[in-house]
Amino acid sequence: MNRVRALWERVPAPIIDVVLVAAAAVDVWANLWDDTRLGIALATLGCAALAFRRRFPLGVFLLTLPVALTQPVAVAPLAALFTLAERSRNRPLLAGCVALTAVANSTPWPLAGLTEVGRTMTLITFVYSLATAAAPVLIAQLLQTRRDLARRIVEIEEAREHERALHAQAVLARERAQLAREMHDVVSHQVSLIAVRAGALQVAAKDADAKEAARTIRSLSVTTLDELRTMVTLLRASGGHATELTPQPTLNDLRKLVETSGTHAELKGELPPTVGTPAQRALYRTVQEALTNVRKHAPGATACVELWQDGDGIGVTVTNTPPTRPSLSLPGSQQGLVGLRERAEILHGTLDAGPTAEGGYQVRLRIPLSAD
Structure with missing residues (x-):
């Protein structure tokens, strides 16, 4: 059922309109009763109006009533009635339209033949026509209710997700x-x-x-x-209110970082002023972490912080000499370099860290110059 419904929804609306107008025309041609110019003109107008039933459902329904009165047809008036019921929530209006359809279908044409048919047959035809006209209205209202329930379910799920x-x-x-x-x-x-x-x-x-x-x-x-x-x-901060953050470090703060790092460090090189803020922050944090490791694990060592540009990439290299005295056992999370690598990967860069041939240690970060 769901697969058929999905396939039906994929059919373009103009194709459905053309098929429906053609079906109504075939219905008129097969059951043509009033073949006068007036009867044919009313039938043509009613069938052609079905193409506009989505934009003007009530008007199109009224145009199909003369077809139901002059010809023993069912497609045009029932299709127009179904469209009107699918788009309207006015129950009294729909009840009146069902009654009008039943009257048009049960009234003999021409009107002079009313006495020949008889009141009893006319009443029976009216009851039959009333039941026939009520069917598409009930189906359309059922589909409308189904759409409302589906929309309500989506709203409930969204509310639950928001609550979670x-x-x-x-x-x-x-x-x-x-x-x-x-x-x-x-x-x-x-x-x-x-x-x-x-x-x-x-x-x-x-x-x-x-x-x-x-x-x-x-x-x-x-x-x-x-x-x-x-x-x-x-x-x-609860997260619901804006919190004023302190300014994030940039390359302008590197010299102060090197001077107050507690190690014998030297800053060399320069970078262009066009370096983006995320890249500046990554460079700063790399130098900060590298100098912290020098202070913790290489007491007495000297460090060199070098900023450089290599084609379309920029970076920093922090190299320290071997320690001159034993290091103290200090607590550490062992996550500093891991975090730096993750930060470099976010900016599509690379981070290399490892011991040097002289017994020291080197940390090298490279970031594309175009990194945002």
């Missing part, structure tokens, strides 16, 4: 709020202690290198606290 989305957002908001509390109560507190202790060490230390190391630790701790506060603010 709202529920998921509520769960996510609770999880984000809980994570924000944990970050605020635990991580921020510990980083604050680090900043305080580093400040005290900077004041009390007499060695210049110790003072510089304490200053770097304090500066990084303060920067980390600012970023944590921003992350806590974002996590506490």
Whole structure:
């Protein structure tokens, strides 16, 4: 049933109109009763009007009534009545149209023959015609109800999907709020202690290198606290209101990043000003992650950050020397380089990382210049 309905819906409307007009004309030709010029003209007008039944259903129905009155036909008036009932929700109007169709079909033509047919036969014909005319109206109303139910089902599914989305957002908001509390109560507190202790060490230390190391630790701790506060603010946002984000880093911030990285690093090279914002952010995050790894895993090493352009590609290479002293065991997620590779793939770029022949480490990112 659904397959037949799908095939029927694929048939173009003009073809259906042509077939219906032809069927009505064949019906008139096979059951021609009034072959006068008037009768033929009314029949032709009623059949041709079926082509416009979708735009003017009531008008076309009225034009087919003379055909039902003058000729013993069924296709033209019933087709027009079906179209009207499929598009109208006015039940009294439809009932009146059914009655008019039954009257037109049961009234003898010419009217002078009413006495010859008799009242009883006319009444029987009227009842039969009434039942015949009611059938397409009931079928059309059934199809109309079916369309309404299908539309209602779609609306219910959309409402349920919207409700599921709202529920998921509520769960996510609770999880984000809980994570924000944990970050605020635990991580921020510990980083604050680090900043305080580093400040005290900077004041009390007499060695210049110790003072510089304490200053770097304090500066990084303060920067980390600012970023944590921003992350806590974002996590506490419910998602339904706009949240003002802090400016994302660009290439202009690289020099400051290198200078405050806590390592002996040098920045070389330049990139054209036409580099897109996503590419600038990827370059910045790559340098940030690489210098963080140098600070954690290669104490005492020197690093070189080189920006370069290679044909239609741009990139950055961060190379560090071997460490000069043993590294401390620090916690890590082991996801830094994985995240950088994913960011590079999104921009259709590549990220290569691995040890160098001299015992150091190198991270190289290349991004197409046209990356958005």
